[in-house]
Amino acid sequence: MSWKNVEYAVKLIVQVIMVAFTSLAADPSVVNLGQGFPDIPPPSYIKEGLAKAASEDRMNQYTRGFGHPSLVKALSQVYGKVYGRQIDPFKEILVTVGGYGSLFSTMQALVEEGDEVIIIEPFFDCYVPMVRMAGAKPVFIPLRLKPGKKTITSADWFLDPDELSSKFNSKTKAIIINTPNNPIGKIFTRDELQMIADLCIKHDTLCFSDEVYEWLVYKGHQHIKIATLPGMWDRTITISSAGKTFSVTGWKLGWSIGPEHLTKHLQTVMQNTLYTCATPLQEAVAQGLVLNYELMGQPECYFTSLAEELEVKRDRLATILQEAGMTPVIPEGGYFMLVDVTSLNLDLSHITDDEAYDYKFVKWMIKEKKLAAIPVTAFVGDESKKQFEKYIRFCFIKQDSTLEAAGNILKNWAKS
Amino acid sequence: IPKLSIKKQLDTMSYWVEFTQLAADYKAVNLGQGFPDFSPPQFIQDAFCKAISGGPQMHQYTRGFGHPPLVKNLAKFFSRIVGHDIDPLEDILVTVGAYQALFCAFQALVDEGDEVIIVEPFFDCYQPMVVMAGGKAVYVPLRPVKGSTVLSSGDWILSAEELASKITSRTKAIVINTPNNPLGKVYKTEELQMIADLCIRHNLLCISDEVYEWLTYDGAKHVKIASLPGMWERTVTIGSAGKTFSATGWKVGWVISSGHLIKHMKTIHQNSIYHCATAAQEAVAHGFEREYEMFGNPESYFKQLPAMLHHKRKKLALCLQSMGLQPIMPEGGYFMITDISSVKVNLNDQSNTDEPFDFRFVKWLIKEKGLATIPVSAFYSPEHRKEFDKYIRFCFVKVHSTLSVKDSLLQLLWKMGQRVTD
16 A cells, blocks of 8 residues: 555654543543543433343344444434435445544545545644545645634634635545534535535535534534535535534444445445444434434434533633633634633743644643643644644533633633 | 546445345345354343443543453453463554454555465455455465365365465465354364464464354364464454354454554554444453453353354254255354255256356345355355355354254255256
8 A cells, every 4th residue: 555655654643643642631630621522421312222222132243334224214314304305325325433434434435546635724633644545645725814803713714715726636536624623613604615616516526524513513603514515415425423423432433425426435445444333333323313303403402402512611611711811712613622822922942842832832731730632733734833833722522520620720820 | 526446346246245135135044144143141241231331431432442441351361372471552453343453454464566365265355455455365275185074174174385385475474264264164283383384484474363263163172373483473363252252243353463563553543443432342341351260161151152052053064964965064163164066956047157156056045945145155266266166154153043944944955856957
């Protein structure tokens, strides 16, 4: 595999972020707002569903490779409603090991040696190694901040249309978008998605849309699926996650939805990599989806109730950060918040490691303040590092006690 | 829409998908696909339930390369067997089933242009995985010793000369599967030593698929090639919780090898799947803890499972013999293959004379007799398929289906008595 040439780069990118910071933050005395997983419990019916599934003989043995029948049928039902179109459960859906596994299957299936893939910065860190592993070249375009705004929200970050257009050429196989975005929390507007769609159609490019945070949308905003725009269904793979949907990241189930002529290649990859996903977990997710399908549009529906729960936490964290003198970027969606630490004026020039400012800041903060976050330059290419090195990322899908503990640390920080 | 290359049409024809669909369409008794029709043992089901109702961390991400309690228990358990101190964090990678372990091994260890020797008959995923890694598959078949009257998988052997003749300067690895699917052969120490000698002499890696390691019968002993001198540092051993604990649907597997090989597999894993499901790993960890204490004891599941299947295997063999078929008694594993060359039936199918005989026979058996099996030439390379197209594979890890099998086989026998030879 040609990617072997860049194995060093592959290891560097992924290891530094997750492995190093995870172990630093694993110290129990550290308040961990770094890695993106909930410390709040998943809904009880989802756990009960798993226990019930595991007690049935047949559910402990192999199921259909491309997705457990009851799960793909439930997905077809839920997403059929969301997309406003009939989705074939067997031909247009693939169940994978997390959203991560869907990204991998998509890249392996549809990206070739010598292709270019456009990645919008900041990006979920696995996109780059996966593009490289498929033998292709990542081409970056940064989201840019509109100047002069006082209250910063994720909506203030935009894609320059001319800059974006300049990244497309005859070698461009695909563009990856992530909406709601990790780490900024931006939700791409209809106009922005239309701009991307127009370019995809003009250059005959595919679109890989990572929508794992699709339900975590805050008041006043709407998540739009680029696959629903005219001309886009046939060229888009949309990726989702049970882990993010039901707060069960440890279940590692996700799915890709797309037209048969693209999905069938993802299914071939699946057949030659891990063949099938775990049965009882799929059965439990299926039941969770069916239950919430009935509740869609009602306040009890988990798809909306979780977002409401998280909006309160989002606002609490933003207030805590503002009181500490930092500038949070209020996210429109997702469960992360970027924070600009410039105004703290922390002089780290004494640390001579050849690392970006945010890496030094986070390591210092974990050690000195016992508070963990993730440095944002981990999510950008080399050329954009200067633009993002004053930002760190906090995760707020945490218990109130965790957020309050962070609050106490930050309160004392402001005083000192 | 952009054009996709031929590479992506890799193995679009999957026999499993085709035959599983046919079996479902004709509502056939499925003795084809390899999974138990009984539940995992109570102690492991209890462990899974306990994990599910455990703290919130049971439902969130765990360590990517393997849940700490699981890798710790795997290291403890297997160190004793391999005779080597296995480091839980460096020498083990947990994967989504043994299937993903195989994928990581081929991706990590096979480079563009490498040759990989595969011993036939082979679990069919090895070949496309070698191809996907840019390698070339080279085949060497197990061959039945001529003239033996009592047919056993032990009568099928690998010729040392034939194997040696397949090694070139481009050979990177040899893939073995013991106990073997579909044949059931359990390689003896001398046979593994022969392979080990070649690996050492030619500096080759050995990928050893040992998912059926606990399923050996009639005193056959499973030997780990990694435990032979000089082999630990060049062997990648693959295991499966699904086959170990009769829970194929949990999809938990692992690779155990020297750290310098594992680290490359970790990179592949980290950039493809990254984490495996937490609760299932927690349950398997408990399973191994219990089996560590019970090891060698009659209460051990690793003794009870083969004892239970021993009877199933005998029953199936007798049934097939009573029909005039020649089953090959497997020394290990989930499967039994049967020679069907003496069967005289009109397959009523003129449309597919290109297809190997066993494929056509299996389809006929599904449609006409409501019995699903798998044709054994599916486990052979295209170049050897014609030599081995007179066998079909049965899975006998079935408690509930056996009675109905007997009935439909008897029915078959009765019907066969009335057929004209083809």
